[in-house]
Amino acid sequence: MSQNEGTSVSSQGFEYGVKHFYNPKSGSITEIMFDLLNLEAEEAHSLLKLGAVYVNNIRQEQNEVIAENSLFRVHTKPRRYNCNYNWRSLVIYENTDLVVLNKPSGIPSHPSVDNKIENALSQLSFDLGIPLFITHRLDTLTEGLIVYAKNNNFVKSFNIQLQERNIEKKYVAIVESKRSLPARLLHYMIPSPRAPKKLSDSVVENAALCELEILDQKSISSELTWVKINLLTGRTHQIRAQMSHSEAPVLGDHLYGGQHPYKPNAIALRACELQFNWGIQRLRFNLNEDFDIPQKPF
Numbered sequence: 001m002s003q004n005e006g007t008s009v010s011s012q013g014f015e016y017g018v019k020h021f022y023n024p025k026s027g028s029i030t031e032i033m034f035d036l037l038n039l040e041a042e043e044a045h046s047l048l049k050l051g052a053v054y055v056n057n058i059r060q061e062q063n064e065v066i067a068e069n070s071l072f073r074v075h076t077k078p079r080r081y082n083c084n085y086n087w088r089s090l091v092i093y094e095n096t097d098l099v100v101l102n103k104p105s106g107i108p109s110h111p112s113v114d115n116k117i118e119n120a121l122s123q124l125s126f127d128l129g130i131p132l133f134i135t136h137r138l139d140t141l142t143e144g145l146i147v148y149a150k151n152n153n154f155v156k157s158f159n160i161q162l163q164e165r166n167i168e169k170k171y172v173a174i175v176e177s178k179r180s181l182p183a184r185l186l187h188y189m190i191p192s193p194r195a196p197k198k199l200s201d202s203v204v205e206n207a208a209l210c211e212l213e214i215l216d217q218k219s220i221s222s223e224l225t226w227v228k229i230n231l232l233t234g235r236t237h238q239i240r241a242q243m244s245h246s247e248a249p250v251l252g253d254h255l256y257g258g259q260h261p262y263k264p265n266a267i268a269l270r271a272c273e274l275q276f277n278w279g280i281q282r283l284r285f286n287l288n289e290d291f292d293i294p295q296k297p298f
Contacts (some may be wrong), residue, residue: 009036017077026068029053029060033074051116052078059116075114081107081140083118087127092285097278098153099124099132100285105143106265110134121148136162139237141253144171144271145285151234154278161276162234168275170215171229171239172266172289176258177248179222181214185242189235196255197241210238213237220293223260224251228272228289239269251293261294268293 009021023032028046039047045063047053052075053060085104094099101124103109108119116122125132125148132148135158149155161167175181180270187199188207198205213230220226225248237256243249244256250269252262262268272287 017075019072019074019076021072022069023066023072024068026066027061028065029055032066032072036072037074037076039076047074047076047078049077049117050114051111052114052224054162069274078114080114080115081118081121083107085123087120087124091124092145092287093283094242095278097150098135099128099150100274101146101148102287103138103143103146103271105141105263105267108140109138120146124148135159136234137236138271139240139269141237141265141267142269142271143266144287145274146271147274147276157278158276163225165232166277168272168273169231170273171231172219172270172291173227173229173239173243174251174291174293175225175227175243175248176217176223176251176260177225177246179225179248181225181227181246181248184211184213185246187245189238189241192241195237196244197237199241199245208235208265209233210235210237210242212242224293226291240267253272263294 009019015220019037021036029048030041033039033044033130036065048060048063051059054073055066055070090102091099092102101120103120110121111119129152133155135147135149135155138144138146147158149158183258187201187203187210189210190198190200190204191206192198201212211232213232214227215230216228231239240250240253240256249256249258250267251260252258252267270287272289275282275284279280
């Protein structure tokens with residue numbers, strides 16, 4: 001805890017970069033952040049632009065005048081991501097209702113609580129000049145096919161197809177294992193908001209079913225195996241957690257036990273195939289299934 005003019009400022013979360021406090025007097029957001037957090041105007045404006053400032057649990061976008069005794073939450077160390085891409089060139093397909101993007105690794109697929117700007121959804125929306133809506137997610141470190149909606153009708157249609165398991169999502173990965181994996185993996189994800197996710201081989205109360213198929217696998221070195229995966233359920237970090245639980249962590253995935261490096265801000269996991277219905281059509285998209293493996297002795 002730190003003290004400033006009798007006001008208590010608590011620090012927690014994201015390496016203690018989240019500050020909570022009530023402002024003792026009214027003023028602009030930047031003035032209050034300077035008085036209580038010693039943040040200069042330039043840094044305060046940067047945090048506002050990123051969406052890292054909340055007042056009374058509402059994200060702030062402008063340097064408004066705030067009444068006294070309002071509750072502030074300021075993410076002073078927001079997670080930052082490289083957005084220097086030609087986003088239009090990454091669009092695989094577009095029509096009146098949707099956009100299919102080849103998302104790079106190392107960038108979130110949607111806004112986060114501390115950064116609403118540096119993500120694929122926002123960046124593509126800026127480039128296309130239209131609002132886009134999330135339909136499903138890819139992990140930050142995962143690359144590949146993701147669908148964004150242009151309207152709520154498509155969001156609803158896509159969500160129904162997800163619930164009815166009418167959407168096919170296939171992935172390719174390089175895993176750190178020389179063992180042959182079983183054709184089907186079934187586990188139960190123990191409820192927790194934190195990562196790494198923990199799995200059980202048997203049913204656990206309130207645990208989420210995790211199921212996938214290994215469609216193909218081939219050894220590419222003494223310690224690495226290429227695998228193609230059909231994702232049957234879509235849990236947070238599911239493939240990463242199931243591969244790790246099966247003693248075959250994804251290459252570069254240090255959070256889940258990977259021992260070897262892959263590429264900066266990336267793991268060797270790609271959403272390579274996606275199929276879903278649009279109107280009377282069945283749309284199918286594919287990406288290359290090969291990986292450029294760093295020249296390291298394995």
